[in-house]
Amino acid sequence: MDKELIATNLRNHHLKVTPQRLKIVESLNTFGHLNIDMLYQEVKEAYPNVSLATVYKNIAIMTENGLLEKVKLPESKSVFEIRKEPHLHLHCSKCGKIEDISFDTEQIRAHAEAVSGYSIQSSDIVLRGVCPACQTNAKK
Amino acid sequence: MDKELIATNLRNHHLKVTPQRLKIVESLNTFGHLNIDMLYQEVKEAYPNVSLATVYKNIAIMTENGLLEKVKLPESKSVFEIRKEPHLHLHCSKCGKIEDISFDTEQIRAHAEAVSGYSIQSSDIVLRGVCPACQTNAKK
């Protein structure tokens, strides 16, 4: 995802293309999932006098417009990511790494709708565990 | 779950049995899932000069001891519940109702471990949708 595509996406939502916004999206494009502090640090590196409020305001408006998505994690701070296909998250309890996994949630949805009568619209799945690297390290 | 069982559980974790704690657990036992504000209101009704800090401290220590569990929801404030068998949550986007559903997550776990190499320890699943009551109301 290059700068021009990001800019186009912003314009499609009638959002101005500012350097701060580009940097936020580029950071997410590079690192995948970042919490508010990480995002602030990233943007600050490129624009030292960016305001934390600017980061808050931008992730809020970009999330409202469906460009970004917030992922709530059981034990740690929420992270943001660029919106894409629905997927589930693996969160390493040792190093905090977050990985995306594609998974068809149709069975879950069907089961849930059958037993509850709910009409399911979306699903949020976060699995907690130990990533391969941390497993290796632990085995010492 | 009656008062005596709650008291026993608390004592098993070397936590003193106080009226405020009993009320917190009883409220959760009655309503299922409550956020911090709801819990505070509940306890306040029985003990008008309870401190909000007491509620915070109690849910924290009871959660640390595995008596309670925190459930993070995509759009709204986190709720707490009495810890029980792992289960998934249905959250109505209209009325906010939260329902428990039992579901075997073995397939998800197996798939995730296979494709990622992670060793999965736990899973958090929240489905968002419209509950039966709200579907009926909508149909007007």
Place this chain on the structure above:
DNA sequence: CTATAAACGATAATTTTTTTCCTTAAATAA
């Protein structure tokens, strides 16, 4: 009962998030 340590309430302090307000700069049109 008494002694002791945990828990309480009140309050302050911290942390997190949102709002305000004035300035700056991106978008649009002349």
Place this chain on the structure above:
DNA sequence: TTATTTAAGGAAAAAAATTATCGTTTATAG
């Protein structure tokens, strides 16, 4: 291009959420 307009930025204050402190109360062990 240049001018106009309007959204967005930065700084700061305000609000909201959470945690810590501290003197007092109370549950529990002996």
